[in-house]
Amino acid sequence: MNAVATAAAHSAAAPVASLGRTVAEIRKLLPGSGLQEAARTSVRGISRSRSQIVGKFYGAIISTQFQPWRRPADGAIVALEAYARSQSRAGEGLSPWQTFADTAVDSDLVTLDRLCRTVHALNFFGRVGTASEPVPLVLNVDARLLHAVPKRHGEFFGKVLGLLGIAPERIVIDIRTHQLLDLSRLRQILASYRRHGFSVAVNADGMIHARSLADLLAPDILMLDALQFAPESLARHAASLVQGGVQVAVKRIETAGQLAAAKEAGVAWIQGFHLDTPAADAAVFSLGH
Numbered sequence: 001m002n003a004v005a006t007a008a009a010h011s012a013a014a015p016v017a018s019l020g021r022t023v024a025e026i027r028k029l030l031p032g033s034g035l036q037e038a039a040r041t042s043v044r045g046i047s048r049s050r051s052q053i054v055g056k057f058y059g060a061i062i063s064t065q066f067q068p069w070r071r072p073a074d075g076a077i078v079a080l081e082a083y084a085r086s087q088s089r090a091g092e093g094l095s096p097w098q099t100f101a102d103t104a105v106d107s108d109l110v111t112l113d114r115l116c117r118t119v120h121a122l123n124f125f126g127r128v129g130t131a132s133e134p135v136p137l138v139l140n141v142d143a144r145l146l147h148a149v150p151k152r153h154g155e156f157f158g159k160v161l162g163l164l165g166i167a168p169e170r171i172v173i174d175i176r177t178h179q180l181l182d183l184s185r186l187r188q189i190l191a192s193y194r195r196h197g198f199s200v201a202v203n204a205d206g207m208i209h210a211r212s213l214a215d216l217l218a219p220d221i222l223m224l225d226a227l228q229f230a231p232e233s234l235a236r237h238a239a240s241l242v243q244g245g246v247q248v249a250v251k252r253i254e255t256a257g258q259l260a261a262a263k264e265a266g267v268a269w270i271q272g273f274h275l276d277t278p279a280a281d282a283a284v285f286s287l288g289h
Helices: 005-008 018-030 097-101 105-124 143-148 153-164 183-195 207-215 231-243 258-263
Strands: 034-040 051-057 060-070 075-086 137-141 171-176 200-204 221-224 246-252
Touching: 005 221, 005 231, 018 105, 018 153, 051 105, 060 105, 060 231, 075 105, 097 153, 105 137, 105 143, 105 153, 137 143, 143 183, 143 231, 183 200, 183 207, 207 221, 207 231, 221 231
Parallel strands: 075 137, 137 171, 171 200, 200 221, 221 246
Antiparallel strands: 034 051, 051 060, 060 075
């Protein structure tokens, strides 16, 4: 069992009690967030009778979809990653990336990024059948937020998890690197998240970047994008990282060839549309199977 899975398995959490009261407490940390429980529309057969927590940010309504990370050897789910979905108040779909891109003021960006992670945590840990599962939740952090917040990364979200009764060891913070962040700054950010109990994944932009990140940052997980490599190149480069002791995850696997390459390399985690389509309810996935 890898370090991330071990930490998650050893930080068992009781089901979140009184979700409504917890949401009310979190609203105090995120004033103006518009957190509420809303009827979920039908998504890939999921019943309309189910509900999830959504957040309101100006003209957008933020909700959650989940996609598994799997172990290549047997296909078991080793983590779930949460992604933001947004729509207008009129029900029109909006790109979550466009919502972030349209947020020009740093203080608003910080609020939006924190709102997304809070919504995801509530929808994962607050749903029936997920609070006691040992798999970690993977959450993205916008690179502009990392630049906008000068220090104490992980402190705010640690408070949110505290209200939920969830240990931070059950979270993997997924960092997208950015030109605004040099390696020295990234090292400080990773250290801060780790001090607050979080594991950290870092996304590499190509193989040269991957080696630099692995050597200089030593992240808990190093993520490679399958779409940036030919399958044979992916297998070769990922294998060299694995042989060097790096825990590698390969995302955006969309073909059988990419899947075969990741398996050949011996990577720890795999994810992509070739394996799973994101769903709005974590319970549709048989966690640990």
